Amino acid sequence: xxxxxxxxxxxxxxxxxxxxxxxxxxxxxxxxxxxxxxxxxxxxxxxxxxxxxxxxxxxxxxxxxxxxxxxxxxxxxxxxxxxxxxxxxxxxxxxxxxxxxxxxxxxxxxxxxxxxxxxxxxxxxxxxxxxxxxxxxxxxxxxxxxxxxxxxxxxxxxxxxxxxxxxxxxxxxxxxxxxxxxxxxxxxxxxxxxxxxxxxxxxxxxxxxxxxxxxxxxxxxxxxxxxxxxxxxxxxxxxxxxxxxxxxxxxxxxxxxxxxxxxxxxxxxxxxxxxxxxxxxxxxxxxxxxxxxxxxxxxxxxxxxxxxxxxxxxxxxxxxxxx
Amino acid sequence: xxxxxxxxxxxxxxxxxxxxxxxxxxxxxxxxxxxxxxxxxxxxxxxxxxxxxxxxxxxxxxxxxxxxxxxxxxxxxxxxxxxxxxxxxxxxxxxxxxxxxxxxxxxxxxxxxxxxxxxxxxxxxxxxxxxxxxxxxxxxxxxxxxxxxxxxxxxxxxxxxxxxxxxxxxxxxxxxxxxxxxxxxxxxxxxxxxxxxxxxxxxxxxxxxxxxxxxxxxxxxxxxxxxxxxxxxxxxxxxxxxxxxxxxxxxxxxxxxxxxxxxxxxxxxxxxxxxxxxxxxxxxxxxxxxxxxxxxxxxxxxxxxxxxxxxxxxxxxxxxxxx
Numbered sequence: 291x292x293x294x295x296x297x298x299x300x301x302x303x304x305x306x307x308x309x310x311x312x313x314x315x316x317x318x319x320x321x322x323x324x325x326x327x328x329x330x331x332x333x334x335x336x337x338x339x340x341x342x343x344x345x346x347x348x349x350x351x352x353x354x355x356x357x358x359x360x361x362x363x364x365x366x367x368x369x370x371x372x373x374x375x376x377x378x379x380x381x382x383x384x385x386x387x388x389x390x391x392x393x394x395x396x397x398x399x400x401x402x403x404x405x406x407x408x409x410x411x412x413x414x415x416x417x418x419x420x421x422x423x424x425x426x427x428x429x430x431x432x433x434x435x436x437x438x439x440x441x442x443x444x445x446x447x448x449x450x451x452x453x454x455x456x457x458x459x460x461x462x463x464x465x466x467x468x469x470x471x472x473x474x475x476x477x478x479x480x481x482x483x484x485x486x487x488x489x490x491x492x493x494x495x496x497x498x499x500x501x502x503x504x505x506x507x508x509x510x511x512x513x514x515x516x517x518x519x520x521x522x523x524x525x526x527x528x529x530x531x532x533x534x535x536x537x538x539x540x541x542x543x544x545x546x547x548x549x550x551x552x553x554x555x556x557x558x559x560x561x562x563x564x565x566x567x568x569x570x571x572x573x574x575x576x577x578x579x580x581x582x583x584x585x586x587x588x589x590x591x592x593x594x595x596x597x598x599x600x601x602x603x604x605x606x607x608x609x610x611x612x613x
Numbered sequence: 614x615x616x617x618x619x620x621x622x623x624x625x626x627x628x629x630x631x632x633x634x635x636x637x638x639x640x641x642x643x644x645x646x647x648x649x650x651x652x653x654x655x656x657x658x659x660x661x662x663x664x665x666x667x668x669x670x671x672x673x674x675x676x677x678x679x680x681x682x683x684x685x686x687x688x689x690x691x692x693x694x695x696x697x698x699x700x701x702x703x704x705x706x707x708x709x710x711x712x713x714x715x716x717x718x719x720x721x722x723x724x725x726x727x728x729x730x731x732x733x734x735x736x737x738x739x740x741x742x743x744x745x746x747x748x749x750x751x752x753x754x755x756x757x758x759x760x761x762x763x764x765x766x767x768x769x770x771x772x773x774x775x776x777x778x779x780x781x782x783x784x785x786x787x788x789x790x791x792x793x794x795x796x797x798x799x800x801x802x803x804x805x806x807x808x809x810x811x812x813x814x815x816x817x818x819x820x821x822x823x824x825x826x827x828x829x830x831x832x833x834x835x836x837x838x839x840x841x842x843x844x845x846x847x848x849x850x851x852x853x854x855x856x857x858x859x860x861x862x863x864x865x866x867x868x869x870x871x872x873x874x875x876x877x878x879x880x881x882x883x884x885x886x887x888x889x890x891x892x893x894x895x896x897x898x899x900x901x902x903x904x905x906x907x908x909x910x911x912x913x914x915x916x917x918x919x920x921x922x923x924x925x926x927x928x929x930x931x932x933x934x935x936x
Contacts, residue, residue, distance in 0.1 A: 442914040472912040474874035475833050502912070503867040503905030504874075506830040510798050514837075544826040551797035551827075582826035589795040589825070591765040 293595075294555040296519045298332040298495060299325050299542055301570070302353065303368055305527025307337065309577060312346045317573030319356045324566035325524065326357075329558040330542075332364040333357060334387060334521075338374035351381040358382050364427075370401045375415040376422075385427035386419065388412055389467075390456055392449045393438035396469070400433065409455050416460025429463040430456045431497050431521075435481065437472030446481060450488050463494030465519070468508065471501020471538065475511035482515050495519035498540050500526060500580075505540040506548050513554075520545060525567055526580030541581040543567065547588075555595040560588065564605050616918075617878040619655060619842045621818060622648050622865055624893070625676065626657040626691055628850025632900060635669045640896030642679045647889035648847065649680075652881040653865075655687040656680060657710060657844075661697035677704040687750075693724045698738040699745075708750035709742065711735055712790075713779055715772045716761035719792070723756065732778050739783025752786040753779045754820050754844075758804065760795030769804060773811050786817030788842070791831065794824020794861065798834035805838050818842035821863050823849060823903070828863040829871050836877075843868060848890055849903030864904040866890065870911075878918040883911065887928050 302322055306313055313321070325333055335357050336350025350367060357365040366385040369375040378386055390408045391397035397405045412430065419428050434441075435449045453464045466481060478496070486493045496512035496519070498505050509520055523539035546558045564584050571579060587605040594600065625645055629636055636644070648656055658680050659673025673690060680688040689708040692698040698709055713731045714720035720728045735753065742751050757764075758772045776787045789804060801819070809816045819835040819842070821828050832843055846862035869881045887907050894902060910928040917923065 437912055437914065439913060470912070471909065474871065476875040501905065501909045502870055503829060503864065504871055506826060507833045507871060510830045510833060541826065547825055548797065548827055548830060552799040582824065586794065586824045589760055589793070590762060591760065 294518070294557075295513065295549055296332060296495075297330060297542060297546060297549075297556050297558060298334065298366070298519060298521045299330045299524060300334040300497070300521045300539065301325070301523040301525070301527050301542070303334040303336050303347065303366075304521075304539055305523045305525070306346050307344050308528050309346065309574060311574060311577075312348075313570075313573045315349045315352055317569070318349070318353055321566060321569045321573065322353060322357050323360065324562070324569045326360040326363050328562035328566050329556070331362055331557060332366060332385075334366040334368060337368040337370070338377040338381075339368075339370055351377065354378070354381040354383055358384075366427075366429075369415065371411055372414045372418060375418055379419070379423045379426060383426065385429060386415065387429045387431060388415060388461070389433050390430050390452065391433040391438075392452055393434040393441045393444045395440035396434045396438050399440060405452060409452075409459050412456055412461065413459040419460075427463075428461050429465065429494055430461040431465045431467045431495070432456075433467045433469045435466040436468040436477055437470060439470045439472075446484065449481065450484050453485055454488055457489045457492045461492070463492055464489060465494030465497055465521075467497035467521075468499050469497075471499035471504075473498060473508050474504060475507050478508045478511040479515050482512055482517055486516065493517075495521055497521035499528070500538040500540050505538070506544060509540060509545060509548065513549075524563070524570060527570075527577075538580060541583075543581040543583045547583045550595050551592070553595045559594075559600075560605060561601045561603070617841070617880075618836065618872055619818075620653060620865060620869060620872075620879050620881060621655040621657065621689070621842060621844045622653045622847060623657040623820070623844045623862065624648070624846040624848070624850050624865070626659050626670065626689075627844075627862055628846045628848070629669050630660065630667050631851050632669065632897060634897060634900075635671075636893075636896045638672045638675055640892070641672070641676055644889060644892045644896065645676060645680050646683065647885070647892045649683040649686050651885035651889050652879070653886075654685055654880060655689060655708075657689040657691060660691040660693070661700040661704070662691075662693055674700065674704040677701070677706055681705050681707075689750075689752075692738065694734055695737045695741060698741055702742070702746045702749060706749065708752060709738065710752045710754060711738060711784070712756050713753050713775065714756040714761075715775055716757040716764045716767045718763035719757045719761050722763060728775060732775075732782050735779055735784065736782040742783075750786075751784050752788065752817055753784040754788045754790045754818070755779075756790045756792045758789040759791040759800055760793060762793045762795075769807065772804065773807050776808055777811055780812045780815045784815070786815055787812060788817030788820055788844075790820035790844075791822050792820075794822035794827075796821060796831050797827060798830050801831045801834040802838045805835055805840055809839065816840075818844055820844035822851075823861040823863050828861070829867060832863060832868060832871065836872075847886070847893060850893075850900075861903060864906075866904040866906045870906045873918050874915070876918045882917075882923075883928060884924045884926070
């Protein structure tokens with residue numbers, strides 16, 4: 291069993307794009323600071339997309355600027371095209387993440403390009419990265435890899451072929467995303483094993499949703515076959531505005547608990563994570579926040595994977611006076 | 614991978630004992646009928662305990678009487694002592710389930726007996742069964758097998774030793790219960806493997822809770838090591854009135870979806886299961902009902918493990934006009 295996993299927090303991007311209101315910049319910076327303080331070491335802080343399309347994320351460059359000051363943090367931004375990649379590199383991100391849809395229908399709806407056009411665009415982004423900033427990471431998440439609400443079934447052979455194409459086009463890593471919450475554990479194991487067989491060390495993160503309650507079971511399934519990097523979102527905020535019925539990322543709070551309770555180190559402190567949740571809640575009053583661990587608290591006798599004792603206060607006390 | 618699992622519905626016992634109101638008998642019978650119509654073939658319909666202690670279940674004999682008329686159904690009742698076992702056998706149950714706490718503190722709180730006294734009581738129940746009704750099943754669920762809110766850690770060696778004692782005392786099967794929602798997947802795998810090694814074919818069901826969101830991940834973990842019988846509760850109703858902080862059984866709707874989506878046959882129809890949920894809702898208006906699948910519906914392209922197509926209507930339509 292691997293002793294450590296990386297939890298990559300996607301709430302500031304995937305979460306906030308799914309909330310109609312815009313979290314004011316000052317709140318966003320405070321939230322990212324609090325997430326970092328909780329021990330998260332990779333945060334997807336926003337997208338470089340036209341402000342008219344996602345006004346909630348129009349201030350991403352300012353968030354990147356702040357996030358870069360947080361020690362040890364890998365600052366990630368989503369870029370759907372070359373123009374976005376150029377802006378993200380200029381802003382100083384450490385890693386670009388490019389969404390490539392495995393479903394033909396979702397590709398057109400999400401980025402207004404065919405899958406082949408997206409692979410071409412990725413090749414241009416990789417060339418730009420090589421020119422301007424070879425130290426910047428370049429990862430691809432294959433959206434709708436486990437099924438698509440627009441198209442239904444997404445053939446596994448197409449997913450794997452696309453993964454090979456994006457690695458050939460220059461991506462460092464390619465992960466699999468259950469954008470619409472359709473995956474099951476058997477499928478997660480099967481597809482990640484095929485991905486590893488096809489692209490080896492380029493196999494990347496699991497980005498799983500909790501739409502039908504299977505989020506943590508699917509994370510466990512991915513972990514069982516050797517995946518060590520997991521996207522999740524504080525309070526389960528998230529979805530995809532261009533995939534009907536997509537809802538609910540895996541909840542970071544619950545995912546951290548799952549791993550730490552199993553003895554797998556995440557580096558995340560649950561009391562501080564709940565304090566970050568309170569910062570989010572203050573910025574988006576009334577927004578429904580998901581997650582079972584923040585409600586139930588830690589069980590008696592809980593210790594972190596590294597043997598550390600949790601704070602003695604109940605978990606919910608971390609939010610006292612902040613709601 | 615085993616092709617089939619048994620889902621044992623515990624809502625009418627474990628769920629209703631946790632609801633302060635009493636579901637009127639007519640509603641109870643209609644609910645049990647609807648659960649059976651959904652394809653469930655084992656239902657724990659109540660407890661034989663003093664009515665003063667759990668007035669919500671005082672009509673269990675009448676529920677048994679009705680449930681026995683449903684074809685192919687194994688009718689189970691919880692009995693905490695010899696007197697309850699006598700009443701349950703007289704009522705005509707097919708299987709007795711006896712709770713034996715792995716935690717010393719929970720044993721005293723739940724049944725007012727030490728663990729040793731409960732094993733003695735079980736021996737008397739087994740003798741009664743052998744005398745009066747050898748065809749009736751006798752299973753034990755080891756409560757708080759994964760930890761206890763009253764006591765904290767429950768040593769695994771004590772759990773396994775107790776499992777051996779209850780089999781020696783005459784139980785056909787012994788399962789493990791995460792009464793207080795403290796289990797993690799690594800622990801579930803470890804403890805069920807030890808149980809199987811210790812008691813072989815007498816190893817019984819997984820009874821897991823969703824208190825901290827790990828319910829389905831823990832079921833997956835149990836399934837992975839060969840467990841084929843799972844307790845769950847419609848709408849996640851349940852908990853334990855004598856274990857502080859215990860809440861939320863695994864949700865039957867989501868558990869059925871997990872297995873069927875993985876290609877594992879449960880025999881349960883999700884549209885009919887949601888119709889049963891509506892019957893419950895009518896009887897307990899305002900009671901919070903849990904579960905993600907009833908909200909999100911089935912994904913496009915879903916088929917049951919046996920290849921059957923689901924009804925074309927959205928899942929939620931099964932409750933139309935019934936809420």
